[in-house]
Amino acid sequence: MSSPAPDRSTVTRAPKVVLHDHLDGGLRPGTVLELAGEVGHRLPATDTESLAAWFRAAAGSGSLELYLETFTHTLAVMQTAEQLRRVARECAVDLAADGVVYAEVRFAPEQHLAGGLQLDEVVEAVQAGFAEGVADVAARGATTRVSTVLTAMRHAARSTEIAELAVRHRESGVVGFDIAGAEEGYPPSRHLAAFEYLHRENFPVTIHAGEAFGLPSIWEAVQVCGTSRLGHGVRIAEDIEVLGGRDDHGRPRARLGRTAAWVRDHRIPLEVCPTSNVDTGAARSVAEHPVTLLKDLRFRVTVNTDNRLVSGTSMSQEMTALVEQAGWDLADLRWATINAMKSAFLPFDERLDLIEDVVKPGYVALAAR
Incomplete structure (x- = not known):
């Protein structure tokens, strides 16, 4: 049974979890x-x-x-420790103001060296900024938590170096590794040495796949590189044949190809960013976005911002768009938020505490209004 569609005010108050948010895209x-x-x-x-x-x-x-060309202007002002600290501090404050209780924010350290910083100094500056932002939020009587995912650029050759950097900072808030950038022509398997190293170190991995390039990108990310999550992953819908109608449980009748079935069966989270996907041509509109089909078929769907400045968005706006354009209700938003918290690169007990102590009570309070 569906729940009532929440209004914008309710969505704004809802506790949110974002797993796919780029620091350099959210200034x-x-x-x-x-x-x-x-x-x-x-x-x-x-x-x-x-x-x-x-x-x-x-x-x-x-x-x-x-879309990626817009980052020329944001990266130009993120080349000193002071700039990085400020941007990271403001990121934490802005996410908290939008009701985000847990965030994993990613950035590529190799893109912040033009001012003379070393890789470790880049990470330390960003981490310091996040800590300052979280403290600012706490001083205002609210709470949020921000973790970091380090990204390697898929067209470059520094992925193993960035993987080692991530592991080196795992005790100071770096929780995962990612590769990003133009997909076509730069398959994730080019970075296999980095992924093998990370697997040996028991370090979580997410990979941008299935956005600008289709099923081969997803298959490689999952089966060759062993990713824990899929960044975007929306083109997994190309491996799903919708048959029409609904089954006895109300789910769409569909036939899944082998890759789609594997992703769903193994509960590999999809870091879906609806507005960004429309911007880049991965979807025609939020109303027609595959995320709703994937939700209804019970893939491990999460909702994310990708780049808040570049796409002019926020978690509240992403959720509101899904409600107003794709028919989501409060129960759907709660489900996707719990999915995200389950899929976070935190220890199990910390994830569980945030679900039970923050996310679920927050949605209970909203439903009671």
């Missing part, structure tokens, strides 16, 4: 303007509102490659 427009002015970086707009609109327009090109 405040005002921060980009201020820091760009300090370093002399020329931007395509000169005021906060116009700059935010430029990012949004540039992102909505329908091309992942063009």
Whole structure:
């Protein structure tokens, strides 16, 4: 039985968990303007509102490659320890203000070396910023937790170095490893040495796959590289034949191919980012996004932001869009949030505590209103 569709106010108050959020894609427009002015970086707009609109327009090109070009401007202002600390601090504060109780934020340390920082210094600066942001949130009477996923760029050759960096900082808040960047022509198997090292170290892995490139990318990420989660993964829908109608349990009647069946059977989480997927052409609209079919077929679906500045979004906006355009209800949002917390790269008992002490009570309170 479905629950009532929540209004925007209810969605905003809901406890949220985000597993796929890029630090360099979520800056405040005002921060980009201020820091760009300090370093002399020329931007395509000169005021906060116009700059935010430029990012949004540039992102909505329908091309992942063009979408990624927007990061030229954010990375330009993230090259010193002070800049990184500020951006990370503001990230934690902004996520908490949106009701995010747990976040895994990712960034690529190799993209922050132009100012002379070393890889370890980059990580330390970001971690310090997150700690400051969490402390700021606590001082305001709220709570949030931010963990870090280190990303290696799939077109580069530093993945093993970044994997070793992640393991080196595992005791200070780095909880996972990722590869990102243009998918086509850069299969995850190019980084097999990094993944083998991480598996030996019992270190969690997520891989961008199944966004701009299809099933072969997902299959390699899962079967060759042994990923724990799939970044995006929406093109798993290409391996699903919808037969029409519903079964006795109300689920869509569908025939799953071998890759889709494996992903569902083994509960491999999908880090779905609806607005971003529309921006990059991986989906035509939120209303038609495969995430609803995947939800109904009970894949391990999670809802995420990807890049808050670039896509002009937030967790509240992602959830509201699913409610208003795809027919999700409060029970669906709760289910996806618990999925995300179950799939976090934290020890089991810490995940369970957040589910039982924060997420479930938060949704009970919303349902009682």
